[in-house]
Amino acid sequence: MASVDEKQGHGRVLEFDKVTKSFAKTDSNEITHALAEVNLTIQPGEFVSIVGTSGCGKSTILRLIAGLIRPTTGEIRLGGKPIVGAGPDRGMVFQKATLFPWLTVEKNVSFSLRMQKKQDKELVEHMLKMVGLEDFRKDYPHQLSGGMAQRVALVRSLINHPDILLLDEPLGALDAFTRMNMQDEILNIWREQKQTVVMVTHDVEEAIYMGTRVLVMEPRPGRVKADIPIELAEPKQRDSEEFQAYRNRILKMLDLKHHTDH
Numbered sequence: 001m002a003s004v005d006e007k008q009g010h011g012r013v014l015e016f017d018k019v020t021k022s023f024a025k026t027d028s029n030e031i032t033h034a035l036a037e038v039n040l041t042i043q044p045g046e047f048v049s050i051v052g053t054s055g056c057g058k059s060t061i062l063r064l065i066a067g068l069i070r071p072t073t074g075e076i077r078l079g080g081k082p083i084v085g086a087g088p089d090r091g092m093v094f095q096k097a098t099l100f101p102w103l104t105v106e107k108n109v110s111f112s113l114r115m116q117k118k119q120d121k122e123l124v125e126h127m128l129k130m131v132g133l134e135d136f137r138k139d140y141p142h143q144l145s146g147g148m149a150q151r152v153a154l155v156r157s158l159i160n161h162p163d164i165l166l167l168d169e170p171l172g173a174l175d176a177f178t179r180m181n182m183q184d185e186i187l188n189i190w191r192e193q194k195q196t197v198v199m200v201t202h203d204v205e206e207a208i209y210m211g212t213r214v215l216v217m218e219p220r221p222g223r224v225k226a227d228i229p230i231e232l233a234e235p236k237q238r239d240s241e242e243f244q245a246y247r248n249r250i251l252k253m254l255d256l257k258h259h260t261d262h
């Protein structure tokens, strides 16, 4: 039986135990080692940011946690139990809001509740208010800006009270101003709901600003190169010396081998 805590979706530790993931290339006999051995413990309520150059396995980590793919070797456990598939206790948001174009905002948000025959008008209303979209409930996705669509995608995942929220570059397609606003919105939601968040981003400042911890990854084979707890006073000041020291340290790690624009 799940404990009350588990039912509420909080309090479960996420563990990667010697996890590797390899993919066979379809056009040759080669194998891509997307992840070498990853060992990782994420405590409930942590906000973990993942940064790293292209192809170092960031999305693979999220897809493994989501249960969309299985490890090649090793095990991923949530609350001590192996993750064997997708489930409503883990919600994922992608860079491009994947909304149903034929459904209104309200219907997109309540979709999974309706699938589970758990209609809850008040909850939907609360969620829409939380992201300031209550006046747009009857609009369709094509009528929304990128930021608004991403807010809908976010609350559509949050409505199941996931234990873990998985964010795959959720703000990557937004303009700088909207992006900064949404960083604060996501942080407010996280502070209110206290779920565990694992977010992939290419933006080092965003990783530090939002994360309680930053994982720096390295490619070929993908692995965690550094695991950096962010110990900055809230609210974090992007222009503070301490903030910039984290930024420079992480950028240096990313630049050592790969001169990219990350």
Ligand SMILES: Nc1ncnc2c1ncn2[C@@H]1O[C@H](COP(=O)(O)OP(=O)(O)OP(=O)(O)O)[C@@H](O)[C@H]1O
Pocket: 023, 024, 025, 032, 033, 034, 052, 053, 054, 055, 056, 057, 058, 059, 060, 061, 222
């Ligand atoms: N389904 C798949 N089939 C074959 N190879 C894959 C598959 N998924 C990922 N890979 C390979 O695994 C490696 C890691 O991919 P992943 O998408 O996790 O990287 P990433 O760090 O998220 O990259 P990016 O920042 O470019 O999104 C890459 O070399 C990629 O080509």
